[in-house]
Amino acid sequence: MITEKKYKGLVTKKFNEFFLVELNQHKNLESNKKFLCKLKKSVHFRNQIIYVGDEVILNQIDLKNKRATIESLLKRNNLLERPSVANISNIYVICSVEEPKLNLSQVNRFLISAEQLGVEVSLVLTKCDLITEQKRLFLIDKFQLWGYQPITLNLNNPDNFKNLLIELKKKKCSIFMGPSGVGKTTLLNMIIPGLDNTTAPVSSKIKRGKNTTRNVELFSLSSKSFIVDTPGFNMQTLKIDTFELPNLYPEIHKQLVNEEIKCKFRNCLHVDDHGCNLNKNFERYTFYKEMIESSKSHYYLTPGD
Numbered sequence: 001m002i003t004e005k006k007y008k009g010l011v012t013k014k015f016n017e018f019f020l021v022e023l024n025q026h027k028n029l030e031s032n033k034k035f036l037c038k039l040k041k042s043v044h045f046r047n048q049i050i051y052v053g054d055e056v057i058l059n060q061i062d063l064k065n066k067r068a069t070i071e072s073l074l075k076r077n078n079l080l081e082r083p084s085v086a087n088i089s090n091i092y093v094i095c096s097v098e099e100p101k102l103n104l105s106q107v108n109r110f111l112i113s114a115e116q117l118g119v120e121v122s123l124v125l126t127k128c129d130l131i132t133e134q135k136r137l138f139l140i141d142k143f144q145l146w147g148y149q150p151i152t153l154n155l156n157n158p159d160n161f162k163n164l165l166i167e168l169k170k171k172k173c174s175i176f177m178g179p180s181g182v183g184k185t186t187l188l189n190m191i192i193p194g195l196d197n198t199t200a201p202v203s204s205k206i207k208r209g210k211n212t213t214r215n216v217e218l219f220s221l222s223s224k225s226f227i228v229d230t231p232g233f234n235m236q237t238l239k240i241d242t243f244e245l246p247n248l249y250p251e252i253h254k255q256l257v258n259e260e261i262k263c264k265f266r267n268c269l270h271v272d273d274h275g276c277n278l279n280k281n282f283e284r285y286t287f288y289k290e291m292i293e294s295s296k297s298h299y300y301l302t303p304g305d
């Protein structure tokens with residue numbers, strides 16, 4: 001039976017020309033039903049790409065075979081570029097403390113790339129069973145000075161995961177992003193009952209992830225709360241506007257906004273001491289200066305990992 005009625009849905013996965021779309025709850029349909037959809041060949045989509053996280057209008061719904069056509073795209077709040085996901089409310093940058101080893105320059109690049117979207121960014125440190133309690137507390141202190149309150153996880157302590165789940169259920173659509181092998185999918189499996197997505201140990205020689213997750217995919221935590229798992233990547237290309245950079249570092253942003261630090265020049269990049277009142281005595285200042293220099297000379301930054 002094909003109904004001509006139109007329904008709203010959320011794109012949860014994308015493969016070639018197909019999309020998996022979860023219909024919003026509706027009295028005529030059972031809730032949480034995923035439909036395999038194709039785009040209607042129409043003017044709407046001439047220059048538009050549809051991403052996971054997009055809200056769409058479906059019609060030509062075949063209830064029996066769970067197929068439908070995407071008729072149009074609803075207005076998007078935002079679009080994360082890498083990985084490409086729409087309508088994100090919270091970004092969780094996930095890094096492991098060991099296996100693969102924590103790399104501060106890489107954590108910095110992930111955080112800056114996340115901050116560009118302008119939504120709340122959180123930092124999660126996984127595999128804390130592989131370090132001492134003293135080291136864990138040291139890392140919490142360190143990242144607090146970077147402007148984050150890191151969440152630390154340990155597979156042997158399920159309570160950490162319960163607390164994180166409570167937090168995630170209060171957010172609309174959160175995304176897990178970070179290098180391969182840090183435990184993003186493991187975390188998702190811990191918080192969604194019955195989900196058993198593929199995870200894999202990091203390679204024993206070089207302690208790197210094996211790029212186990214291949215697709216961006218959105219999962220529901222409730223009818224109002226979603227979470228997106230993404231494939232890990234170790235290298236990132238950051239495209240940053242030089243003059244936007246100071247605002248992407250909470251340590252700098254806080255000084256400019258809360259303490260109303262005024263520098264001598266308008267649009268000060270806080271690199272030369274002359275006439276700049278910013279307190280530069282913070283750990284990431286070296287990373288900041290490097291980013292300013294590369295964005296001035298290249299505009300595109302290609303970090304090593």
Ligand SMILES: Nc1nc2c(ncn2[C@@H]2O[C@H](COP(=O)(O)OP(=O)(O)OP(=O)(O)O)[C@@H](O)[C@H]2O)c(=O)[nH]1
Nearest residue numbers: 155181182183184185186199200201211212213232
């Ligand atoms: N020791 C320890 N290992 C963990 C922990 N969390 C995850 N792992 C292991 O880390 C390995 C990689 O986990 P995945 O969940 O596949 O990592 P991922 O981030 O999804 O990796 P990609 O899909 O490649 O991006 C698995 O063998 C997990 O069992 C932890 O808290 N402690």
Ligand SMILES: [Mg+2]
Nearest residue numbers: 184185212213
């Ligand atoms: Mg994964």
Ligand SMILES: [Zn+2]
Nearest residue numbers: 263268270276
């Ligand atoms: Zn300045």
